[in-house]
Amino acid sequence: MERKVNEVLIIIKQGDITKEKVDAIVNAANSALKMGGGVAGAIRKAGGEKIQQECDKIGYCPLGDAVVTNGGKLYAKYVVHAVGPRYGIDPEPEKNLYNAVYNSLKKGEEKGISSIALPAISTGIFGYPLDEAAEIILKAVKDFCEKEAKSIKIVVMCLFSDKDLKVFEAKCREIC
Template identity: 35%
Template sequence: MTDFTIECIQGDIAHQPDMDAVVNAANARLMPGGGVAGAIHAAAGPGLAEECRAKAPVKPGEAVITGAHDMPNAHIIHCLGPVYGVDEPSDRLLADCYRNALRLADQAGLTSVAFPAISAGAFGYPLEDALAVAVRTLREAAPKYPRVNKVRFVLFSEGDRRVCQAVLDRM
């Protein structure tokens, strides 16, 4: 396998200009909302919602790719994570998000992808558990998608970044 790195930073997922794609923790309709989806749609401008209309709805675990519109990235990958305790099996559906995002990035020839902690916000997935699923899945899937060699988790708070780093260090 080529070099594959995963890093964790504290920051704004909508402002990662050095990454080929950012991942939107989307809702089923792929429309603006709160949290990550609201930040990404605000940064990308109204053209993103227009492009997303034709690709919705999506089911938990699914991912779709769009242009980045007014953002500096090449693409936005939209993933619908599971609602913890509702969409089951939540670990498999969450893993599907990361696998599908990596597959879409590889197919588009992208080398770097920035992820939020999918499902760990309003969808209620415990952060440490969500990140453990994510890291395990990305490491297992990376050899199948060799174009992608850098993944960045962008966490909203420094405390969340520390949890991410602890998961990476442990795994």
């Protein structure tokens, strides 16, 4: 599914984010920037240890924020590590998920990229309900495209499962 917001093409698809042909991919990170399981583990495996080594140098990223490292062996030049909330544990989950997505796009914009791919941040091991998360994530993407996007022309929502894809497509019809 594709939608245009201002001059930005939003693409919603199922796939492996580590194989996306974009300038940057977003990692669903934890505050310690340790790339263990889920999306982070897949990015570390595909991109190599240099990404984790750079994360170790940075050391920490606050909830709702994002930091940038190189893309290692990935096609993507950069990995943006966005720290979303752990549902039912971290405070203000809606605000912090929105901020994690918005700030990851902002960090990409600061690097002058034209394309970026995002996963469904916080919906895996962080337990955020998919339906709610899809709405918040897409609202943050839309708001960014309307307010701040200059260099970014393509935003890919790269989703792991068919279920995730269907939920995001339905929400995009309402929001985008």
